[in-house]
Amino acid sequence: MLSSFKPTWMVESIYQITPEQLKRENIKAVLTDLDNTLIAWNNPEATEETIAWIKLMKKNDIKVVILSNNSRKRVKKVASILELDFIPSALKPLTRGFKKALEQYPFSESEWLMVGDQVITDIRGANKAGIKTVLVKPILDSDAWNTRLNRFIELKIMNYLLKKDPEMKWRDTIHGRRIKEQ
Template sequence: MLNHFKPTWMVESIYQITPEQLKNENIKAVLTDLDNTLIAWNNPEATEETIEWIKRMKQNDIKVVILSNNSRKRVKKVATILDLDFIPSALKPLTIGFKKALRKYSFNKDEWLMVGDQVITDIRGANQAGIKTVLVKPILDSDAWNTRLNRFIELKILNYLIKKDPEMKWRDTIDVRRIEK
């Protein structure tokens, strides 16, 4: 019933995902949520850890694109600092932003990975678009006011999914069995 919220993998942090892991899964491009996935929601700047992770991806020819529900102004500020392409106002969980990325870049659907911290928007939207997913823990325990309700609902969804599938566990890599949907 709630399988459209189920991630392919659960990894504690985006920074634990390596180019080698992605290449083992034939992933050539990463869509990443912005707030509380790539950077803290209340910080418009990138950390050294963020900059290093993106640098490693670029050195290994892994395309990284920010896919965010935030405004163009907010996303562009961070994307410019990180020298990344971006798709703002993505309307996740609708598939509009995901389809835009699939049209814009010459990768097959199975060569993409979506990384995000919310099952309701990031994971559900990518699953609907047929893209593999990684759920990460939010960088901060706090959220913007408009995300708090989602967190309450997603906790119930995650608890249900974990109860139904004990293999749904937080890990430090995607180099493990995929979570069966």
């Protein structure tokens, strides 16, 4: 049952995911969570690192779409700055937002990758939709009030998954070396 929360890969940061890694897996499009994955949850501005990563993806013909549970107004503000398509009010972990992406863009499930910082919403939803996943560490240690309960539950789920599968480790890239836990 808890296997539906298991990510395909675990990478410290979205910025460590490169076009070369994606092409090796035949990934042509990335769905990315917004808060604490692409940008800090409490800051609507994109960092230079975020902008550079988006430019790199675009230069290499990797489609990037923001998939967020946030409101249209919140997501549009960031998506406009980054010049990205977006799907707001996705209702993750339901598959509604993922299916919308699959309908809107000419990529099959196997050509998509979901990147997010929460196993309950991002990873479980993508797994249910048949999309590969990367769990990243949250950009900030703090969260919005509505995410704190999820984090508590996630800790229990992750402890179970890590105990069951010792190969589940944080890596520096999708196919990279394991990172020693601190």
